[in-house]
Amino acid sequence: MPSPKAKNPVRSGGSPVLGSSNGRYEFMSLTKPLNRSSPSHLLQRQGSEPATARLRASESPTRRRGSSSSTGSTSGQGLSEEDGIRLNPSFIRVALSSLLAIDLWMSKRLGVCACEDSSWGSVRPLMKLIEISGHGIPWLAGTAYCLYKSDSAAGQEVMLNLLMGLLLDLVLVAIVKAVVRRRRPAHNRMDMFATFSVDRYSFPSGHATRAAMCGRFLLAHLVLAAPLRVLVLLWASLVGLSRVMLGRHNVTDVMFGFWMGYCQYNLVEMLWLSPQTLQGLLGQLA
Numbered sequence: 457m458p459s460p461k462a463k464n465p466v467r468s469g470g471s472p473v474l475g476s477s478n479g480r481y482e483f484m485s486l487t488k489p490l491n492r493s494s495p496s497h498l499l500q501r502q503g504s505e506p507a508t509a510r511l512r513a514s515e516s517p518t519r520r521r522g523s524s525s526s527t528g529s530t531s532g533q534g535l536s537e538e539d540g541i542r543l544n545p546s547f548i549r550v551a552l553s554s555l556l557a558i559d560l561w562m563s564k565r566l567g568v569c570a571c572e573d574s575s576w577g578s579v580r581p582l583m584k585l586i587e588i589s590g591h592g593i594p595w596l597a598g599t600a601y602c603l604y605k606s607d608s609a610a611g612q613e614v615m616l617n618l619l620m621g622l623l624l625d626l627v628l629v630a631i632v633k634a635v636v637r638r639r640r641p642a643h644n645r646m647d648m649f650a651t652f653s654v655d656r657y658s659f660p661s662g663h664a665t666r667a668a669m670c671g672r673f674l675l676a677h678l679v680l681a682a683p684l685r686v687l688v689l690l691w692a693s694l695v696g697l698s699r700v701m702l703g704r705h706n707v708t709d710v711m712f713g714f715w716m717g718y719c720q721y722n723l724v725e726m727l728w729l730s731p732q733t734l735q736g737l738l739g740q741l742a
């Protein structure tokens with residue numbers, strides 16, 4: 457059966473709704489303004505504002521297929537799987553760019569300690585202290601010291617696995633930063649101590665991954681009273697918040713960092729080095 461898209465002259469008019477000669481008129485002209493010559497029933501459905509039209513065009517494939525067949529044609533049947541595939545990326549693109557815009561706007565507004573002259577500039581030293589509390593060096597040094605000082609096999613096992621987790625975290629964060637290469641916010645002052653070259657990138661926040669992973673680790677492996685458990689959670693949250701307030705990161709860098717650190721803890725549990733494994737490894741080394 458001949459394609460109704462090709463037959464119908466109205467559909468080759470080039471409007472955002474109807475555009476394109478190859479028949480995929482639904483999603484082809486997302487960046488063009490609405491053509492006022494489009495049929496009124498379609499304009500009504502799409503909305504008069506181009507952005508709205510774009511969103512709606514990508515929002516409901518079934519409705520739009522329905523609208524095509526309501527013209528008396530069989531184009532609803534003619535739409536292939538590919539049309540659905542073309543539809544989704546445009547929706548995802550709109551959703552992602554909206555999320556990105558909200559992220560940048562929120563991060564800029566929350567970056568109130570980005571420098572001394574900022575609105576909350578006086579809190580900056582405190583935020584920098586929280587930053588140090590989540591930095592890799594104190595965590596690595598502290599864990600290595602506890603491992604060295606620990607006189608019980610159980611304590612050594614826990615500390616060794618924490619050390620392994622911290623190293624794993626550094627490697628995974630460096631890989632993601634190097635792949636994504638998202639620049640730090642423009643309002644950030646790069647005055648952090650002891651950074652790697654990948655730390656000029658901001659996605660994900662290494663402090664957030666560490667805070668989430670170590671927070672979970674401490675809660676799972678240390679016997680802590682309830683107030684201390686709350687303190688651990690509070691500390692992890694403050695580390696994340698301070699990243700945005702200092703202007704080091706966008707909100708999404710921190711949120712993804714928390715999620716990544718949470719998952720990294722699962723990885724540490726999976727790769728857990730038991731005393732037997734350790735003895736085997738040490739035996740191989742000796």
Ligand SMILES: CC(C)=CCC/C(C)=C/COP(=O)(O)O
Pocket residue numbers: 591592593596648649650651652655657658660661662663664699704
């Ligand atoms: C030198 C060592 C051992 C770790 C570097 C830790 C660091 C500076 C990470 C960057 O964190 P953000 O991504 O949160 O800014």
